[in-house]
Amino acid sequence: MIRFAGVFKAYPRGSLALKDVSFHIAKGEFAFLTGHSGAGKSTVLRLIHAEEFPTSGEVRVSGFLTADLTSREIPRLRRRLGIVFQDFRLLEDRTAEENVAFALEVTGARRATIAPKVMRVLAQVGLAAKAAAYPKELSGGEQQRVAIARALVNDPLVLLADEPTGNLDERATRGVFQLLRDINAAGTAVLMATHDLDLVRQAPYRVIELQQGALVYDSGADGGPETDAGAGAAS
Amino acid sequence: MNLALREALLAFRRMPLLSVLSVTTIAFALFVVGLFGLVAINLRGALAALEERVEIIVYLRRGTPVETATLAITDIETFHEVATATYVSEDEALSRARRELAEFQGVFADLRANPLPASIEVRLKPGFRSAEHVNAVAERLRGFRFAEDIRYGREWIEKLDRLRDVAALVGLTVGAAFAIASVIIIGTTIRMGVLHRGREIAIMRLVGATDGFVRRPFLLEGALKGALGGAAAVGLNHAAFFTVDRLLFDAAFFDPAWVAFIVLFGTALGLLASAASVRRHLGSPTS
Numbered sequence: 001m002i003r004f005a006g007v008f009k010a011y012p013r014g015s016l017a018l019k020d021v022s023f024h025i026a027k028g029e030f031a032f033l034t035g036h037s038g039a040g041k042s043t044v045l046r047l048i049h050a051e052e053f054p055t056s057g058e059v060r061v062s063g064f065l066t067a068d069l070t071s072r073e074i075p076r077l078r079r080r081l082g083i084v085f086q087d088f089r090l091l092e093d094r095t096a097e098e099n100v101a102f103a104l105e106v107t108g109a110r111r112a113t114i115a116p117k118v119m120r121v122l123a124q125v126g127l128a129a130k131a132a133a134y135p136k137e138l139s140g141g142e143q144q145r146v147a148i149a150r151a152l153v154n155d156p157l158v159l160l161a162d163e164p165t166g167n168l169d170e171r172a173t174r175g176v177f178q179l180l181r182d183i184n185a186a187g188t189a190v191l192m193a194t195h196d197l198d199l200v201r202q203a204p205y206r207v208i209e210l211q212q213g214a215l216v217y218d219s220g221a222d223g224g225p226e227t228d229a230g231a232g233a234a235s
Numbered sequence: 236m237n238l239a240l241r242e243a244l245l246a247f248r249r250m251p252l253l254s255v256l257s258v259t260t261i262a263f264a265l266f267v268v269g270l271f272g273l274v275a276i277n278l279r280g281a282l283a284a285l286e287e288r289v290e291i292i293v294y295l296r297r298g299t300p301v302e303t304a305t306l307a308i309t310d311i312e313t314f315h316e317v318a319t320a321t322y323v324s325e326d327e328a329l330s331r332a333r334r335e336l337a338e339f340q341g342v343f344a345d346l347r348a349n350p351l352p353a354s355i356e357v358r359l360k361p362g363f364r365s366a367e368h369v370n371a372v373a374e375r376l377r378g379f380r381f382a383e384d385i386r387y388g389r390e391w392i393e394k395l396d397r398l399r400d401v402a403a404l405v406g407l408t409v410g411a412a413f414a415i416a417s418v419i420i421i422g423t424t425i426r427m428g429v430l431h432r433g434r435e436i437a438i439m440r441l442v443g444a445t446d447g448f449v450r451r452p453f454l455l456e457g458a459l460k461g462a463l464g465g466a467a468a469v470g471l472n473h474a475a476f477f478t479v480d481r482l483l484f485d486a487a488f489f490d491p492a493w494v495a496f497i498v499l500f501g502t503a504l505g506l507l508a509s510a511a512s513v514r515r516h517l518g519s520p521t522s
């Protein structure tokens with residue numbers, strides 16, 4: 001479903017952020033992306049949601065080469081991806097509920113269909129009771145749950161999480177991680193960048209490790225089945 | 236749609252001062268243009284009354300037979316600008332002069348021969364009474380061999396025409412200056428909005444908003460400000476009209492179509508300003 005093939009990435013005014021990275025993540029899989037700061041984890045995620053494009057090599061999401069997507073197709077791709085960041089990226093002047101609804105409004109969803117979906121995902125992340133709270137009235141862990149709810153509300157193919165527990169204390173970290181595991185158990189693939197090795201050790205999931213832009217370890221390095229290219233559409 | 240409208244309205248609350256300034260400049264731009272428009276409209280009323288009386292008089296050479304004149308009249312009446320053409324004989328001219336110039340009764344009585352020439356009086360149809368048409372018709376009348384002299388109120392028609400042109404020109408120039416200022420101010424407001432909402436825009440894109448969707452609230456904001464400015468301009472113009480109408484003379488105001496046009500023009504101006512600004516500052520989808 002996500003396939004990197006010989007990907008190099010050089011930022012305009014930087015050195016190589018990724019060097020010859022290849023891997024494949026299947027539908028429903030859970031994978032950690034680890035590595036030291038600056039190893040290129042965020043870059044991998046940015047290449048997947050087409051915020052950046054490979055300097056050379058191929059990035060395919062759901063069969064589509066990101067480099068070939070038109071500016072109209074990129075939003076469509078993003079609607080099929082759930083994205084979560086360390087800093088939550090919630091809108092401060094909107095309630096939890098409105099933040100989640102925002103992801104649906106942006107797609108032009110019908111008003112009537114929005115509210116039930118929003119309540120369903122808020123319940124799924126355990127925040128139904130705080131739907132009317134503003135971000136500043138929520139703890140870090142709760143804010144991240146809102147962000148996860150927003151990422152889930154469009155039924156994504158994969159949840160991309162960039163250090164989702166980076167700003168959280170241990171308890172909140174465990175809670176959010178458990179939530180991600182539950183989401184994966186329900187069928188959504190999860191790709192989680194983290195340098196929290198305790199977390200990585202806790203779970204029996206695949207680990208992809210980057211070092212200075214190079215892929216140095218992949219516990220599931222069988223290259224993956226070659227069957228998904230072109231299967232399923234981005235929209 | 237709803238989201239875009241809500242965002243556009245929020246923008247007013249976020250930057251009230253700049254928003255008010257945008258609306259005010261558009262309002263002033265259109266107010267000034269409108270003011271000159273009103274002058275033009277009312278001047279046109281006055282002109283129409285004067286132009287009612289526009290006539291061209293062709294003085295005939297002495298000895299021109301009546302038949303020739305009558306034939307010419309049927310010819311002249313086929314000109315598409317011409318409403319009527321009437322023959323005034325030498326005798327008629329004299330008796331008219333006697334009637335109208337009663338003080339000179341004695342002078343006329345002493346005349347041995349009638350000094351007044353016969354003439355053809357040509358009146359033009361409404362819509363063909365401007366200097367341009369009068370000149371054109373006069374030029375054609377000059378072509379008749381029996382025409383000795385042609386008289387018409389050319390000077391003052393041209394002056395009034397010019398006055399109207401100047402009013403329109405001044406209005407458009409001042410209005411254009413204000414319009415440019417308002418485009419710049421609206422553009423700046425939108426730009427500040429875009430910068431202010433950079434985080435929000437990034438999040439919108441993250442969750443899959445299209446470029447059009449990101450731009451829509453800004454375009455709507457500009458259009459809304461333009462429409463408000465246009466409406467305010469109509470209000471100001473009406474106040475001006477009302478004052479003049481009350482204190483000075485019976486004046487005319489824009490008809491509903493023109494009012495709608497002014498508001499629409501303001502809307503277009505606001506839309507244009509925001510579109511230009513958004514294009515510059517929201518650039519590519521991944522920036």
Ligand SMILES: Nc1ncnc2c1ncn2[C@@H]1O[C@H](COP(=O)(O)OP(=O)(O)OP(=O)(O)O)[C@@H](O)[C@H]1O
Pocket residue numbers: 011012013014015016017035036037038039040041042043044195
């Ligand atoms: N926009 C950019 N312009 C230039 N260089 C960049 C840019 N973004 C990242 N880099 C560089 O690319 C390399 C990889 O960065 P990246 O953010 O992918 O690392 P990371 O593994 O996510 O690190 P961290 O754990 O600190 O988040 C770094 O050397 C970084 O300096």
Ligand SMILES: [Mg+2]
Pocket residue numbers: 041042043162
């Ligand atoms: Mg990072």
